[in-house]
Amino acid sequence: MITFDRVSVVYDGADEPVLRDVELEVDEGELCLVVGHTGVGKSTLLGAVNGLVPHFTGGTLYGTVTVDGRDTADHPPRELADVVGVVGQDPLDGFVTDTVEEELAYAMEQLAIAPNVMRKRVEETLDLLGLADLRHRALHELSGGQQQRVAIGSVLTAHPRVLVLDEPTSALDPTAAEEVLAAVTRLVHDLGVTVLLAEHRLERVVQYADRVIHLPGDGRVVSGAPAEIFTASSIAPPIVELGRAARWSPLPLSVRDARRAARPLRTALDGTPPPPVRPVPDAPGAALLTARGITVAYRGVAAVREVDLELREGEITALMGRNGSGKSSLLWALQGSGPRRSGTVRVDRADAEGSRGSAKGSDPKDLSAAEARTLVGLVPQTPTDLLYLESVKQELDQADTESAVPVGGGPSARAILDRLAPGIDGATHPRDLSEGQKLALVLAIQLTAAPRVLLLDEPTRGLDYRAKSQLIAMVDELAAGGRSVVISTHDVEFAARAADRVVVMAEGDIVADGPTAEVIVASPVFAPQVAKILAPLPYLTVDQVVSVLPGEGADA
Numbered sequence: 001m002i003t004f005d006r007v008s009v010v011y012d013g014a015d016e017p018v019l020r021d022v023e024l025e026v027d028e029g030e031l032c033l034v035v036g037h038t039g040v041g042k043s044t045l046l047g048a049v050n051g052l053v054p055h056f057t058g059g060t061l062y063g064t065v066t067v068d069g070r071d072t073a074d075h076p077p078r079e080l081a082d083v084v085g086v087v088g089q090d091p092l093d094g095f096v097t098d099t100v101e102e103e104l105a106y107a108m109e110q111l112a113i114a115p116n117v118m119r120k121r122v123e124e125t126l127d128l129l130g131l132a133d134l135r136h137r138a139l140h141e142l143s144g145g146q147q148q149r150v151a152i153g154s155v156l157t158a159h160p161r162v163l164v165l166d167e168p169t170s171a172l173d174p175t176a177a178e179e180v181l182a183a184v185t186r187l188v189h190d191l192g193v194t195v196l197l198a199e200h201r202l203e204r205v206v207q208y209a210d211r212v213i214h215l216p217g218d219g220r221v222v223s224g225a226p227a228e229i230f231t232a233s234s235i236a237p238p239i240v241e242l243g244r245a246a247r248w249s250p251l252p253l254s255v256r257d258a259r260r261a262a263r264p265l266r267t268a269l270d271g272t273p274p275p276p277v278r279p280v281p282d283a284p285g286a287a288l289l290t291a292r293g294i295t296v297a298y299r300g301v302a303a304v305r306e307v308d309l310e311l312r313e314g315e316i317t318a319l320m321g322r323n324g325s326g327k328s329s330l331l332w333a334l335q336g337s338g339p340r341r342s343g344t345v346r347v348d349r350a351d352a353e354g355s356r357g358s359a360k361g362s363d364p365k366d367l368s369a370a371e372a373r374t375l376v377g378l379v380p381q382t383p384t385d386l387l388y389l390e391s392v393k394q395e396l397d398q399a400d401t402e403s404a405v406p407v408g409g410g411p412s413a414r415a416i417l418d419r420l421a422p423g424i425d426g427a428t429h430p431r432d433l434s435e436g437q438k439l440a441l442v443l444a445i446q447l448t449a450a451p452r453v454l455l456l457d458e459p460t461r462g463l464d465y466r467a468k469s470q471l472i473a474m475v476d477e478l479a480a481g482g483r484s485v486v487i488s489t490h491d492v493e494f495a496a497r498a499a500d501r502v503v504v505m506a507e508g509d510i511v512a513d514g515p516t517a518e519v520i521v522a523s524p525v526f527a528p529q530v531a532k533i534l535a536p537l538p539y540l541t542v543d544q545v546v547s548v549l550p551g552e553g554a555d556a
């Protein structure tokens, strides 16, 4: 169905090709998972399938890519639209109409599909993706996850024979992600649709893959059976890390298979309390931010309802909850620039006389942007909103200047960037960075300012496991330095490792708030893989298991 014949891609001005002599054959009805570190070329590989690369991205493609017998060199994306459906990483980028219903119908209109068929497929898709209540809504008024669902739906309605999905679940809550992947798998099994899917949250997708295409980072592509590739690959989901540590063979890739393999492990660990995932402080820190009665409403939609929240010194909080439950709205309201119908926010100022620990302090809404930035920083869900200069170096220099680094003693923006996504050339235009690299750049810029309260909206989209570990280490340092960090996330594995506290929102309310282990272990939605595999034992992470495994297992 898809053939790559000695394909190399070189972007203009780059020294090395992103893809080098790639030979690849994907059969009809195969679901292939594309994996690799941030910026190795996954999107480039996917983009070559429908001719986006190089027709729209620039650069040069050597060799031939054929899809259903058509050479992409002679067929631009428009002429492949009847065969290939593409969902890119940034849904807003791809939208061509204004409302949910129009967007779902658009691709079918282009293919001149009969109106009665269109109608039926739109209805089916609205149900499939839980969008029925939002059908008349404007696309720009949707939450990030709602937008991603529309982007996926608009491609499914056209019934393409090849689906190219670039991180399709990155903004979806865990339940929605499972539903979307189940729907895609059904298309593969029942209709023989061919799927190429790139994803960083492997724990969500490994069990569905027929084949894994691994980009090790030198331009090559290695493909094979999932268990075979993951035995050795440098990136692996927790289930694989656990399997490797416990020396399970063959490597189980579904929680169900792993639970079977884990019987002896559960027996061995029974009675051994897991060590804490994160150090437990002696006493709770002082309140840094106190919010009371926060309500956010948009024309008739109550997004946040009378929320009270206290953020304490040294604490890392994960903010979780379904798509559209109000997480982003709450973060913007706390930061000060988002709409707030009612409620108060007070941020303690270390410099203000006598304000420490008292109910006084400042509302970031009342301060200048520059002043507010040192109190509360926010990394938005679409990080590119914050990038507007011509090169990576200019962005980094500006962040250093604004934060008076290194005068303030903190690490430079460049140093922070290199920990998250090493080796990005300063001359690169931010526009040409991979999605993960863009996010790393924005994180670096915001982290340079080291605000007292840092709010991160879904910061792990596009980040590989290595980058997530670095992010955790950096956030830990900020917390150790007395700051408070809130991370809105659907990434349950990340929350299990990174957060001291989990706050769960539903329909604008806070419905759970407590220590991470207490909130997520027993939850069928938020439990990480290790918790599911070892339940009822209260383990959350592979590191916890490894640290108590007897003997040689500890070295694995």
Ligand SMILES: Nc1ncnc2c1ncn2[C@@H]1O[C@H](COP(=O)(O)OP(=O)(O)OP(=O)(O)O)[C@@H](O)[C@H]1O
Pocket: 011, 012, 018, 036, 037, 038, 039, 040, 041, 042, 043, 044, 045, 057, 058, 059, 432, 433, 434, 435, 436, 437, 462, 463
């Ligand atoms: N249009 C372009 N012009 C120049 N360089 C580009 C362009 N698009 C991508 N690159 C570079 O090519 C490399 C591969 O990018 P690509 O987007 O394919 O990576 P990726 O594996 O999909 O990353 P991520 O996991 O972050 O999505 C990166 O170093 C990126 O900076």
Ligand SMILES: Nc1ncnc2c1ncn2[C@@H]1O[C@H](COP(=O)(O)OP(=O)(O)OP(=O)(O)O)[C@@H](O)[C@H]1O
Pocket: 140, 141, 142, 143, 144, 145, 146, 171, 173, 298, 299, 301, 302, 303, 321, 322, 323, 324, 325, 326, 327, 328, 329, 330
């Ligand atoms: N500008 C807007 N106009 C109208 N409604 C909006 C607007 N922005 C958000 N909403 C609605 O408010 C609700 C909360 O949205 P919000 O973005 O806060 O959710 P979220 O929990 O961050 O979702 P996600 O996990 O999908 O990012 C949703 O129903 C959303 O559709």
